Amino acid sequence: MQKVLGDKRAILILLGPALLVYTAVMLVPIFWSAGYTLFDGNLVRGFEFVGIDNYVEFFQDKTALEAVFFSLRFSVVETVLQVAVGYALALLYVFGLRRASSLVRTVVFFPVILPTVAVALLFRRFFEAAPTTGPVNSFLEILHIPGIDWLGQADSSFWVIVLMELWRSMGFYAVLLYAGLLDIPDDIIESARLDGASGWRLVRSIIVPLSLPVLLSAIIFSINGTLKVFDTVVALTNGGPGTATTPLTLYMFRTSFGYGEFGYGSTVALMLAILCLLVTIFIFRSSRRDVTKG
Amino acid sequence: MTALTSSTPDRRKNRAVRALRRLPLQIAIAFLLVIVVYPLVWMLLGSFKQQSEFLTEPFWSIPREWSFDNYVSAFVEGGLGRYMLNSVLAVVPSLTLVLVLGMAAAFALEVMVWKGRGPILLLFLAGIMIPAQMLLLPLFTIYFRLHLTGTLWPLIITYTALGLPLTVFLMATYLRAIPREIFEAATIDGAGVFRIFGLIAVPLVRNGLFTVGLVQFFFFWNDLLISLTFTNSDRLRTVQVGLLNFTGQYGAIDYGPMFAGISVNVVGTLLIYLFLNQQVMRGLASGAVKG
Numbered sequence: 001m002q003k004v005l006g007d008k009r010a011i012l013i014l015l016g017p018a019l020l021v022y023t024a025v026m027l028v029p030i031f032w033s034a035g036y037t038l039f040d041g042n043l044v045r046g047f048e049f050v051g052i053d054n055y056v057e058f059f060q061d062k063t064a065l066e067a068v069f070f071s072l073r074f075s076v077v078e079t080v081l082q083v084a085v086g087y088a089l090a091l092l093y094v095f096g097l098r099r100a101s102s103l104v105r106t107v108v109f110f111p112v113i114l115p116t117v118a119v120a121l122l123f124r125r126f127f128e129a130a131p132t133t134g135p136v137n138s139f140l141e142i143l144h145i146p147g148i149d150w151l152g153q154a155d156s157s158f159w160v161i162v163l164m165e166l167w168r169s170m171g172f173y174a175v176l177l178y179a180g181l182l183d184i185p186d187d188i189i190e191s192a193r194l195d196g197a198s199g200w201r202l203v204r205s206i207i208v209p210l211s212l213p214v215l216l217s218a219i220i221f222s223i224n225g226t227l228k229v230f231d232t233v234v235a236l237t238n239g240g241p242g243t244a245t246t247p248l249t250l251y252m253f254r255t256s257f258g259y260g261e262f263g264y265g266s267t268v269a270l271m272l273a274i275l276c277l278l279v280t281i282f283i284f285r286s287s288r289r290d291v292t293k294g
Numbered sequence: 295m296t297a298l299t300s301s302t303p304d305r306r307k308n309r310a311v312r313a314l315r316r317l318p319l320q321i322a323i324a325f326l327l328v329i330v331v332y333p334l335v336w337m338l339l340g341s342f343k344q345q346s347e348f349l350t351e352p353f354w355s356i357p358r359e360w361s362f363d364n365y366v367s368a369f370v371e372g373g374l375g376r377y378m379l380n381s382v383l384a385v386v387p388s389l390t391l392v393l394v395l396g397m398a399a400a401f402a403l404e405v406m407v408w409k410g411r412g413p414i415l416l417l418f419l420a421g422i423m424i425p426a427q428m429l430l431l432p433l434f435t436i437y438f439r440l441h442l443t444g445t446l447w448p449l450i451i452t453y454t455a456l457g458l459p460l461t462v463f464l465m466a467t468y469l470r471a472i473p474r475e476i477f478e479a480a481t482i483d484g485a486g487v488f489r490i491f492g493l494i495a496v497p498l499v500r501n502g503l504f505t506v507g508l509v510q511f512f513f514f515w516n517d518l519l520i521s522l523t524f525t526n527s528d529r530l531r532t533v534q535v536g537l538l539n540f541t542g543q544y545g546a547i548d549y550g551p552m553f554a555g556i557s558v559n560v561v562g563t564l565l566i567y568l569f570l571n572q573q574v575m576r577g578l579a580s581g582a583v584k585g
């Protein structure tokens with residue numbers, strides 16, 4: 001038996017192809033990309049060794065630092081909203097709708113699987129100021145508030161991006177956190193109710209502490225996802241007006257394929273990877289400290 | 295408890311009070327559903343409107359006539375058919391490859407017994423964390439050197455590799471749930487590894503394979519980053535890149551056909567979702583690690 005399930009040749013045949021593809025297309029390029037950061041140039045021009053110049057340039061590049069700042073700001077705002085709204089929806093599913101929640105869950109989840117590009121083009125029309133007046137501005141006009149050129153200004157563009165991402169993903173976080181809430185044993189909630197806890201107090205003292213682990217993982221998914229935001233921004237504002245809504249991902253894409261700077265583009269990509277890693281570690285650390293305190 | 299002692303009018307009053315207390319909740323739910331559904335209704339209505347209706351009529355107007363002209367022009371002049379065909383040609387092979395390779399690797403890592411399978415499973419898992427931006431430039435170089443640019447191969451290869459970590463991880467989880475005795479009994483009965491793989495393991499995790507396939511389908515079909523990087527000509531554009539450039543094609547925005555293009559893309563995924571929503575939700579939630 002051991003011999004059959006330990007057959008080396010069979011392992012090679014089954015695992016080999018996947019491991020080969022994975023190594024060639026993911027593992028090797030990571031080191032390759034890290035190597036590129038020490039060079040300047042591209043495929044046509046050729047490469048020239050420049051040492052740590054790319055890193056020096058990155059920290060002096062105003063646009064790059066603005067992109068880092070945008071990514072972080074977007075990520076923090078979006079994560080707070082995604083997890084908060086998702087959690088509120090999950091509570092609604094469990095305690096407000098109980099068994100009847102299936103239909104609402106299904107409908108609210110639907111935007112998650114829609115193509116981002118299609119949704120972004122739709123939102124662009126939704127918030128349009130000219131030449132046609134989109135529903136949002138029309139609605140404002142009914143209330144006698146002058147319409148706003150939503151995607152023409154840095155601040156409002158930021159919030160339109162935030163809103164669209166929230167619309168697209170709230171159903172997902174709701175289902176994720178809903179699964180976590182279902183795992184809380186009924187008798188704990190029941191006994192808390194018998195002890196007189198209800199409503200807001202029940203949520204704050206019993207439900208939230210018990211769903212901390214799943215909340216934490218939701219926050220980590222959300223942070224990692226929002227730091228990598230690309231499709232939404234490209235299709236909604238394309239980084240504009242100017243470079244006001246350019247996250248690190250789009251900046252990397254621009255420098256690499258717009259300006260053909262492979263070395264510098266790789267440096268930006270590496271910074272993005274490091275940023276994702278640092279933020280994840282930071283959240284893990286701070287959550288662990290809180291747990292020991294409480 | 296109180297129902298035993300309370301009289302009928304009291305009970306009726308209780309029910310009224312309870313209904314009233316549920317009213318804010320019901321308003322909230324109605325509001326939620328409107329927020330989710332209204333943009334899509336507006337999109338569908340828009341796909342039947344003519345250019346002049348967009349410019350002069352208010353946004354809540356109903357299309358003057360229900361003709362499919364916008365759809366025709368999205369396909370004929372907009373090239374939507376070509377884009378969709380490209381997407382299918384890239385997604386179907388990727389999906390097949392990622393499921394076959396991922397399932398085989400998960401079987402080797404989870405069911406078979408050998409030293410070093412733990413670390414290799416971890417190695418696959420690590421791939422979930424990597425931002426795709428780290429891979430684009432080296433892959434671009436590789437595909438350029440191998441003269442693969444100008445074909446759909448870069449998309450197929452990249453999708454397959456990017457889908458592998460999640461597929462291996464999830465399929466390994468499904469295989470772990472099967473009692474080991476089944477595999478051991480099969481070996482005692484004299485079955486070889488490949489018979490066990492094909493006749494026992496694959497049928498037993500068929501539902502899992504289907505769920506993972508569905509999740510990967512949405513990732514591949516909705517992808518923009520990879521297809522934007524590796525499709526350099528209009529001939530190769532996938533549906534997402536094609537839609538993105540829909541606006542630029544005529545100079546001024548041609549609203550009707552654009553709404554039609556968006557609608558086709560959205561309704562396609564909607565149909566898949568309507569039939570399989572439970573599986574989609576479960577699958578995507580378990581694939582959340584992808585971030």
